[in-house]
Amino acid sequence: MGLTSNMNKQTVDEVRDRIARRVRREFGVTVKSAAIQQVYQAAALCVRDDIMDVWADERERSKGDGRKNVVYLCAEYLIGRAFTNNLINLGMYETYEKALEELGFDIGAIEEQEADAGLGNGGLGRLAACFLDSLSTLNIPSIGFGIRYEYGFFRQEIHDGMQREMPDTWSIDRDVWEAERADRVFPVQFGGQVEEQWGADGRLKVVYHNAQTVLAEACDIPIVGYRSKLPATLRLWRAHAPSSFDLTRFNQGDFEGAVAERELAESISKVLYPDDSHNQGQELRLRQFYFLVSATMQFLVQSHKNQYGDLRTFADKIAVQINDTHPALAVPEFIRILIDEEGFTWEEAVDLAQRTFNYTNHTILPEALECWPAETMQRLLPRIYRIIETIDARFRDRVWRNHPGDADLVGRMAIINGGKVRMANLCVLSCGHVNGVSQLHGRILQSTVFRDFYTVYPERFCGITNGVTQRRWLGVANPRLRRLVDDTIGEGFMTDWRKISELEPFAADASFRQAYDQVKAANKVEFSNWMLKSRGVEVDPAMVIDAQAKRLHEYKRQLMKALHILAIYDGIVEGRAHKMPPTTFVFAAKAAPGYKRAKDIIRLINSVAKLVSSDERTRDLIRVVFLENYDVTAAQHLVAAADISEQISTAGMEASGTSNMKFMLNGALTLGTMDGANIEIAEQVGPKNIFIFGARVEELDRMKAEGSYNPRAVVEANPHLQRVLRHLVDGSLPTSDGSRFEDIYYSLAPEGGQGDAYFVLHDFASYDQVFAQVMSAYVDRDRWISSAVVNTAKAGYFSSDRAIEDYANQIWQL
Numbered sequence: 063m064g065l066t067s068n069m070n071k072q073t074v075d076e077v078r079d080r081i082a083r084r085v086r087r088e089f090g091v092t093v094k095s096a097a098i099q100q101v102y103q104a105a106a107l108c109v110r111d112d113i114m115d116v117w118a119d120e121r122e123r124s125k126g127d128g129r130k131n132v133v134y135l136c137a138e139y140l141i142g143r144a145f146t147n148n149l150i151n152l153g154m155y156e157t158y159e160k161a162l163e164e165l166g167f168d169i170g171a172i173e174e175q176e177a178d179a180g181l182g183n184g185g186l187g188r189l190a191a192c193f194l195d196s197l198s199t200l201n202i203p204s205i206g207f208g209i210r211y212e213y214g215f216f217r218q219e220i221h222d223g224m225q226r227e228m229p230d231t232w233s234i235d236r237d238v239w240e241a242e243r244a245d246r247v248f249p250v251q252f253g254g255q256v257e258e259q260w261g262a263d264g265r266l267k268v269v270y271h272n273a274q275t276v277l278a279e280a281c282d283i284p285i286v287g288y289r290s291k292l293p294a295t296l297r298l299w300r301a302h303a304p305s306s307f308d309l310t311r312f313n314q315g316d317f318e319g320a321v322a323e324r325e326l327a328e329s330i331s332k333v334l335y336p337d338d339s340h341n342q343g344q345e346l347r348l349r350q351f352y353f354l355v356s357a358t359m360q361f362l363v364q365s366h367k368n369q370y371g372d373l374r375t376f377a378d379k380i381a382v383q384i385n386d387t388h389p390a391l392a393v394p395e396f397i398r399i400l401i402d403e404e405g406f407t408w409e410e411a412v413d414l415a416q417r418t419f420n421y422t423n424h425t426i427l428p429e430a431l432e433c434w435p436a437e438t439m440q441r442l443l444p445r446i447y448r449i450i451e452t453i454d455a456r457f458r459d460r461v462w463r464n465h466p467g468d469a470d471l472v473g474r475m476a477i478i479n480g481g482k483v484r485m486a487n488l489c490v491l492s493c494g495h496v497n498g499v500s501q502l503h504g505r506i507l508q509s510t511v512f513r514d515f516y517t518v519y520p521e522r523f524c525g526i527t528n529g530v531t532q533r534r535w536l537g538v539a540n541p542r543l544r545r546l547v548d549d550t551i552g553e554g555f556m557t558d559w560r561k562i563s564e565l566e567p568f569a570a571d572a573s574f575r576q577a578y579d580q581v582k583a584a585n586k587v588e589f590s591n592w593m594l595k596s597r598g599v600e601v602d603p604a605m606v607i608d609a610q611a612k613r614l615h616e617y618k619r620q621l622m623k624a625l626h627i628l629a630i631y632d633g634i635v636e637g638r639a640h641k642m643p644p645t646t647f648v649f650a651a652k653a654a655p656g657y658k659r660a661k662d663i664i665r666l667i668n669s670v671a672k673l674v675s676s677d678e679r680t681r682d683l684i685r686v687v688f689l690e691n692y693d694v695t696a697a698q699h700l701v702a703a704a705d706i707s708e709q710i711s712t713a714g715m716e717a718s719g720t721s722n723m724k725f726m727l728n729g730a731l732t733l734g735t736m737d738g739a740n741i742e743i744a745e746q747v748g749p750k751n752i753f754i755f756g757a758r759v760e761e762l763d764r765m766k767a768e769g770s771y772n773p774r775a776v777v778e779a780n781p782h783l784q785r786v787l788r789h790l791v792d793g794s795l796p797t798s799d800g801s802r803f804e805d806i807y808y809s810l811a812p813e814g815g816q817g818d819a820y821f822v823l824h825d826f827a828s829y830d831q832v833f834a835q836v837m838s839a840y841v842d843r844d845r846w847i848s849s850a851v852v853n854t855a856k857a858g859y860f861s862s863d864r865a866i867e868d869y870a871n872q873i874w875q876l
């Protein structure tokens with residue numbers, strides 16, 4: 063019996079009465095006088111009760127069935143709101159909608175009461191959330207482990223065109239979905255000295271002196287899959303100082319020291335680092351990662367022992383996926399537990415770890431590859447460092463034996479080198495499988511960063527293309543399209559990704575196309591209303607919506623898009639513009655607080671917005687909107703309304719991308735480079751239904767190797783581009799303080815040939831040309847909508863269900 067069979071029996075009357083009762087009991091008021099936030103909480107608690115009932119039973123039941131569990135280890139989960147998603151997946155949405163209506167509330171307004179849980183930065187964290195949804199929907203026993211950050215990803219405000227970061231207080235009313243597990247508490251040790259004692263029995267005993275202990279307490283969130291029998295669990299660890307902690311110091315009269323130490327302990331789960339694809343190397347971050355993996359591995363070992371008695375079967379019952387290198391210390395932590403506490407030999411422990419762990423790489427950007435100063439790690443995690451040293455030393459010996467004299471090779475492959483601990487090398491060496499997140503990215507890993515490893519261990523490597531869950535990204539985000547698809551081919555596609563392809567023939571059906579077009583038009587009106595209400599910004603729903611929504615990063619090239627809008631502006635003003643339908647360009651992006659160039663680009667985008675809307679020659683033709691505080695909820699509104707999906711990263715730099723998939727599913731046409739999963743989208747939809755521009759990765763590699771790229775020459779050959787760049791420095795772009803954009807200008811085409819590391823200028827002409835094709839394609843409505851339908855129909859492959867099936871078959875061996 064699954065979650066839904068027992069809930070579907072509930073009638074609207076029952077649900078209505080339960081909510082009303084809950085409002086009274088939780089808040090001591092009647093529904094009539096309750097605040098809408100209270101009604102939201104009461105309704106959510108009712109949903110939660112039902113989930114918890116079945117969750118408890120199913121967790122108990124699945125314990126006994128001996129199936130292999132998937133453990134997903136990730137420092138980030140970009141969850142978003144849960145209320146609507148849970149209701150849809152439970153099959154209870156309409157019942158609650160009516161019940162709330164009878165109580166006098168619109169479910170849409172109730173939904174808006176929930177905070178957006180943003181415990182992640184971007185694509186990586188959203189992938190983790192989509193994967194849990196799929197694991198649950200596919201009824202694979204699974205549990206995700208993460209950190210319960212008290213403050214999630216910062217809230218972005220734009221003042222005078224500039225980003226300001228505000229704390230995100232998601233957890234104030236978030237407890238609704240959480241179950242605290244005071245019975246699941248594990249001590250995590252930091253610092254101190256480690257003493258290795260060899261006992262008379264020949265066994266190693268490890269003694270810690272002066273270590274600091276922090277407690278990890280579990281908070282569980284159920285992840286309800288679609289009509290699933292088995293909700294997945296997201297277990298987030300929260301840091302506590304043990305109560306004994308300050309006692310000694312208190313007794314010695316050192317009150318300040320005691321409080322400071324308590325704060326240091328609890329700071330571990332205080333805040334999410336807002337860096338995406340950038341490794342800053344702060345010590346607190348290393349503490350966070352070790353805290354996460356130590357608590358997790360202690361729990362997994364303990365529960366496996368309780369259930370099976372014998373740790374030697376661990377890898378038969380548990381597959382651990384390490385999502386990026388952040389949780390990589392799980393490997394040495396597991397080895398530590400096996401050797402120090404469970405009496406394993408070194409060889410046994412390393413072998414078991416290898417069969418347990420797998421590693422997903424997310425980026426090859428050098429600034430993102432995680433390295434820790436050996437000194438820091440040694441001081442903070444002395445025992446773990448010792449284990450890594452041993453893995454490293456044994457590996458160096460092996461390489462040296464096989465390639466005598468090749469010190470370069472040893473240096474490249476070693477874990478510890480030049481005073482740094484290279485986490486990616488640790489992962490590749492000690493995990494059973496290593497995967498990239500698209501086919502291109504998988505190949506790039508083999509030929510670049512992990513080339514040496516690939517030569518030795520080719521069987522470890524593969525590429526598994528990312529996916530997104532169609533439940534949230536179609537079912538929740540686009541109810542109109544979901545209904546149209548339901549009515550046309552049935553609702554099977556919600557759990558069987560292959561089925562959405564049955565929509566393809568309807569691209570040729572004029573009445574279906576009309577219905578599809580009406581859905582998009584209605585979504586644009588709704589998006590426009592939502593923008594006005596939530597952001598105070600007007601969007602004309604009659605205009606084309608061209609969207610670029612993702613973290614702000616130079617390699618994603620929001621700058622190219624902004625410069626191109628300036629080119630369109632110049633074209634209109636100078637009377638040489640191509641004809642194009644009136645278009646709103648939507649940018650949504652948060653910049654890491656310390657990433658100056660990214661923040662400058664946000665300032666530029668807002669300045670361009672001001673320029674084009676204050677000039678009456680352009681204001682009715684083009685608009686630029688910066689969607690403040692991009693989060694999962696904003697993404698849901700945007701993907702349903704967009705016509706064009708901008709996926710314009712420098713070829714070879716976007717490992718996969720997932721917003722490309724969300725937009726495609728909702729019928730936006732991609733304007734993109736041959737990068738990441740764009741390549742596979744192009745394969746799926748065919749060249750007629752996607753717009754590809756720009757240099758291919760091979761061409762860029764060649765130019766980089768030869769040093770032959772000369773951005774100055776590109777600018778000199780293109781007078782329109784010269785005109786565009788002049789805007790950056792001639793004062794024509796309005797800013798509140800009269801400042802200009804010199805830094806950006808000089809980064810692009812400085813004297814002497816260097817510059818433009820992301821090939822913005824190189825790809826500019828190609829982008830301009832293909833953009834014009836997009837605009838003329840848009841006005842051929844029959845063809846455009848038919849292409850949009852094909853995009854939706856071909857999006858099945860990009861379901862996270864397909865991705866999870868691939869992991870299950872190729873990596874986890876379920």
Ligand SMILES: *Cc1c(COP(=O)(O)O)cnc(C)c1O
Pocket residue numbers: 183184185186188611612613692693694697718719720721722724
């Ligand atoms: C999907 C998503 C992302 C990832 O976008 P990419 O274009 O793949 O980088 C980032 N942030 C949010 C809120 C998302 O929903």
